[in-house]
Ligand SMILES: Nc1ncnc2c1ncn2[C@@H]1O[C@H](COP(=O)(O)OP(=O)(O)O)[C@@H](O)[C@H]1O
């Protein structure tokens with residue numbers, strides 16, 4: 234076969250692929266509507282994995298399997314990107330302890346007419362222990378697992394505002410879950426401001442933990458930036474922070 238003929242055939246195959254992909258996306262839109270109405274999570278990871286496994290296994294020439302696998306993975310991932318653009322999402326607030334996630338989140342939910350969940354509070358209610366006691370008796374990993382399983386439950390509710398804990402972003406699978414099912418907003422607050430406000434609270438900040446807070450801030454800052462879709466500064470009033478988030482939201486979320 235000469236190159237001209239091969240290219241002609243490739244052009245017709247691509248035309249079919251594009252037409253079929255367009256059809257796939259219009260079905261995805263329907264699925265999006267259904268998921269919106271039934272408060273289902275945006276992305277069903279198990280279903281995605283089974284699609285990839287099925288079509289990779291069906292590939293006749295096994296030497297082509299890795300390429301087929303990549304191809305179908307890309308199709309699924311593009312479809313998810315499209316789905317996320319067309320559906321309402323949860324809004325997750327991330328950031329340092331004391332940055333204002335809970336306070337800003339509550340007011341944001343009110344402004345948007347959404348339900349509000351504070352992850353720490355939801356876990357405490359569910360487990361029947363304080364966050365501090367979960368840390369002491371069960372450990373940080375157990376707490377991270379509680380965060381993961383609680384978010385997994387919360388995403389079945391209608392799109393809400395969820396204030397996470399400062400350490401939620403340190404658990405990879407929770408990060409994936411949040412980014413797949415929502416818009417992640419980094420509420421940033423100068424660490425000196427955080428310390429000023431926390432001093433007024435019951436949170437036990439002994440002297441040596443002040444340095445600890447600075448270290449945590451430095452260590453986590455790049456992580457918060459990497460995980461977030463949107464970053465806002467909570468340096469003025471709480472109302473300002475809420476307005477800043479609302480302005481930065483895509484139209485589907487307003
Ligand atoms: N913009 C702000 N102005 C004044 N105080 C604030 C502001 N944002 C947060 N705070 C105060 O800081 C403290 C910690 O806020 P909180 O919402 O509990 O933080 P987080 O949930 O991120 O740990 C609270 O006392 C809250 O009222």
Ligand SMILES: O=C(O)C1=C[C@@H](OP(=O)(O)O)[C@@H](O)[C@H](O)C1
Pocket residue numbers: 328329330331334335353364365397398399400401
């Ligand atoms: O930064 C952290 O590692 C933590 C922050 C806390 O939430 P806040 O950020 O609401 O204080 C809470 O989840 C837990 O104590 C761990």
Ligand SMILES: [Mg+2]
Pocket residue numbers: 334335351353396397398
């Ligand atoms: Mg909080």
